[in-house]
Structure formats: structure tokens, C-alpha cells
Amino acid sequence: MSREGAEHALRARADERDRISGDLLDLESHTTFQVLKDASLRGETHRRWSSAQESLAGLWSLYDAYRAVLREAERVRGAHRRPGADELARLTELLSGASVVVRAAAKPVEQRSLLPQADELLTLDEAVTRMDTAFQEVTGALNDIDAVWGSVLPRLDGADADLRLIGELERELGESAGLDAQEAELRRMRAAVVADPLGPSVEPDLDRVARLLASSRAEAELAIVVRNEYARRRENLAAALDRVRAAESETRLAHGAVVVKIALPPQAQPRSRVEALSTELDALDASADPWVSRARRLAALEDDARRAAEQARATATALYGLLGRRDELRGRLGACQAMAARKGLAEDPAAGELYERARALLWTAPCDLTRAATAVEDYRRAIHGGTR
Incomplete structure (x- = not known):
């Protein structure tokens, strides 16, 4: 290696060392990495992260050996203002040869041999490739864990927020939706995701619980509205029943006018729904059911009254159409x-x-x-x- 080649190689390796050092520091300052350091993991996540930690320990050990070679190269280069042949040969050996010593790993006693375990020698390029392989394993595990946490934990937070809001609405109503089982499920799912994000997915169960909570929240919110507006809506419903009576009266008049002129089948005789609707309204007034249930019944009764009036008017129109x-x-x-x-x-x-x-x-x-x-x-x- 020429003097210029050695200078260039040494500068390039120094830049490479600084870049690797920055990447390793960024890795260990990553939020998820910091969480995993003290996390109690289990299952597939424990296996995967344990393997990643072993690879990271090997990476740091190899990085120390890599830096030792570069320090030695920088010492040789700094010893003389103009390196001679001996120094250039040494620099060539360090920067291009198998100069990185990888110490033989200590093994459990049941895996040892009485024969000496040889250390491994790598070039700087081989050392960097091996470090990159270990780095990719660690970041791969980190990214997979982070992806699950980043996706599922916010959804669990949202479900917990819905559960808390439903509890507040229940207290306002003085009623209970009976969601203790769902609360326990959310705790179980959160514990599973925190301890083993790479284990079996909780998302199907989370989807189901989230839908149920969304429905319960909507019903509780509707119940609050219905309770506060019941008197007004009850008055409007009574007026709607008056409209049904008027429409059914028009239908009976139409039937009476048409049946003497047009032969009609027995099933064409108008049937009233207003009495059944009035009975349901009276039952709703006297009901002691939870407001969530009463809200559903009131909304259904409002729809039934609207449809009954529309049907009666349509029947009258159809009867006159026969003429x-x-x-x-x-x-x-x-x-x-x-x-x-x-x-x-x-x-x-x-x-x-x-x-x-x-x-x-x-x-x-x-x-x-x-x-x-x-x-x-x-x-x-x-x-x-x-x-x-």
C-alpha cells in the first residue's frame, strides 16, 4: 500500500468508525429500545429479543476489536511524519489484512473441549459486514415490536377512553351497561401486547370489543339525549299519532267511496295501526326500563308512526287510483x-x-x-x- 493509499484508507476507515458509532448510539437511544431494556417479555418476543441482545453484545465486542485495529493503525501512522516501508507494510496488514481478532466465545461446560479454541481473524471489511448483519437483526426485531406497539396500543388507549366515557354516562344515567367482562378483556389484551407483541395477535378480539364499546357508547349518548328530550319527543310522537289517525281516516273514506264502485278483495279492507302504536306509547310512558332500552323503543316507535302514516296515505291514493x-x-x-x-x-x-x-x-x-x-x-x- 502506498503512502497516499494508506492515508486515504485510514481516513475512510475513521469516517466509517464514526458513522457506525453514531448508528449504535442512535439504536440504544431509541425509545422502544429503552423500554425493552427493562421490559418483562415472554413468548416469541422474549425469544426474538434475547437473540437480538446476544447479537448486539457480539456487535459491540466486534466493534471494540475493530476500533482497536484502527487505533493501532493511527498510532503507526502518527509515529513518523513520513511512514517508511516498515510502517506502510504494517498499515497494509492492519487496513487490508485479517487484523480484527474475534475471541473464541466462552461456552457452557457441557459444550467445551479440552482442545484450545482458536480465535477468528477478520479483515476490517468482514468485520463491518458481520456487524451490519447483527445490526440488521437487532433493528429488525426492534421495528417489528415497535410496529405492533405503535398500531395496537393506541387502539387499546382508545377503547379504554370509550370505556371511561361510558362509565361517566352510566353514572349520569344512574344505570349500568354491564361491561365488566370487556374491561377485563382490555386488561388482558394490554398485558399480552406489552409482554409479547410478537405473539398471537389480539386485534381480532380488540376489533370485537371496540365495536361493542362504540355501540354501547352511542346507545348511552342517545339515552342521555332521549332522557333530556323525552317530554318534547313524546309530544311530537303524540302529534305523529294524530297524523296517523287522520291518514287512516282518509283511507277508510277512500275505501268506502271506492268499494261501491270497484270490486275489492277482503284483504283490501283498511287495518288501523294507530291503536297498537298508542298502546306502545302508553307502555313506554309507564316503563321502568333503563334509558338505553327506552331510547331504542322511542326511536323505533317514531319510525313506526312515520311509516304507518305514509302507508295509510299511499293506500288511500292507490284506492282512488282504481277509479x-x-x-x-x-x-x-x-x-x-x-x-x-x-x-x-x-x-x-x-x-x-x-x-x-x-x-x-x-x-x-x-x-x-x-x-x-x-x-x-x-x-x-x-x-x-x-x-x-
Whole structure:
């Protein structure tokens, strides 16, 4: 190695040493690393982190040997202003040769031999490669543990916050949602994640508990609202039932007006829901159920009242629509009669018979709309030669 080559190699190795030193210090100052130093781990995480710690101890030992070689190289270079052949040979041996001594590891007595254990010699490049392998093992374990903690622990914190909020709402309501089992589950999951983040995932259980807590929280919040607004909403519901009565009354009037003119099946007789809804409202007023349950019943009763009014109005509209359908068929029959006259079929006996049959059905009360529609279609086809 030339003098210039030795100078360059020594500077590069010094920069490399400083970079490795910085990376190792950053590793050991990492928050998760500091937590793991004093953590009581178990399971897969204990196995993985124990292996990583062994690799880290070996890394530091190798790093000390690596630095010793560089210190010796710097001493040789600093001994003379202009290194001679002997110094350059020594620098070449240190910087390019197998100069890093890796001491044979002490083994348990059951694994020892009475034969001497040879130390291992590595070049600086080989030492750096081996240190990097150990570094990657440690950071890999650190990142895997940190990823689980970073993902699951905030979710556990959120679930705990929901549980506390539900407890506050329960105290305000003077009721209990009975979430002791979920509280115990959260404690169990947190203990498992803290002690063994790389073990079996708790996320399926956490998903289930989080959904239940979110639902319980929403119900408790709704119960507070319902309790505070019950008088107003009860008054609004009574008004909604009045609207149901009015709509059902209109339906009965429509049925009465239509049934004398249009043949209706028995199931078309309007059925009232307002009495059942009123009974449910009275039961809700007298209920001693928890407010969470009463909130659900009140919301359901409000929806039922709205749908009952809508259904009654729709039924009345449909009933009156049957009269419109009869009038439409009468108009079609008249149009077909005019067409028959233009075609010279006004005196045709067969067409005339079909016309009279349709006319009799449409002008008979109550009118059978199904038979009348068929009769009008038969007459139309007759005057069109059987085509549509």
C-alpha cells in the first residue's frame, strides 16, 4: 500500500468508525429500545429479543476489536511524519489484512473441549459486514415490536377512553351497561401486547370489543339525549299519532267511496295501526326500563308512526287510483268503438257482442277491473284483426 493509499484508507476507515458509532448510539437511544431494556417479555418476543441482545453484545465486542485495529493503525501512522516501508507494510496488514481478532466465545461446560479454541481473524471489511448483519437483526426485531406497539396500543388507549366515557354516562344515567367482562378483556389484551407483541395477535378480539364499546357508547349518548328530550319527543310522537289517525281516516273514506264502485278483495279492507302504536306509547310512558332500552323503543316507535302514516296515505291514493283505472278503461272502450265504426265493423255481431260484454262490466257497480280489462282487450283485438 502506498503512502497516499494508506492515508486515504485510514481516513475512510475513521469516517466509517464514526458513522457506525453514531448508528449504535442512535439504536440504544431509541425509545422502544429503552423500554425493552427493562421490559418483562415472554413468548416469541422474549425469544426474538434475547437473540437480538446476544447479537448486539457480539456487535459491540466486534466493534471494540475493530476500533482497536484502527487505533493501532493511527498510532503507526502518527509515529513518523513520513511512514517508511516498515510502517506502510504494517498499515497494509492492519487496513487490508485479517487484523480484527474475534475471541473464541466462552461456552457452557457441557459444550467445551479440552482442545484450545482458536480465535477468528477478520479483515476490517468482514468485520463491518458481520456487524451490519447483527445490526440488521437487532433493528429488525426492534421495528417489528415497535410496529405492533405503535398500531395496537393506541387502539387499546382508545377503547379504554370509550370505556371511561361510558362509565361517566352510566353514572349520569344512574344505570349500568354491564361491561365488566370487556374491561377485563382490555386488561388482558394490554398485558399480552406489552409482554409479547410478537405473539398471537389480539386485534381480532380488540376489533370485537371496540365495536361493542362504540355501540354501547352511542346507545348511552342517545339515552342521555332521549332522557333530556323525552317530554318534547313524546309530544311530537303524540302529534305523529294524530297524523296517523287522520291518514287512516282518509283511507277508510277512500275505501268506502271506492268499494261501491270497484270490486275489492277482503284483504283490501283498511287495518288501523294507530291503536297498537298508542298502546306502545302508553307502555313506554309507564316503563321502568333503563334509558338505553327506552331510547331504542322511542326511536323505533317514531319510525313506526312515520311509516304507518305514509302507508295509510299511499293506500288511500292507490284506492282512488282504481277509479281512475276504471275511467281509463271506459275511455279505451269508446276509442275502440270509434275505430270499429271507421272500419265498418260497427254492425259486426261478434265485435258487437264483445263490446256489450266490456261495456256491461265497466258500467256495473261494483266493477270487476280485472275482467273488465280483459274484455276491453278482447274487443280491441277483434277490431284489429287479432293483432296487438
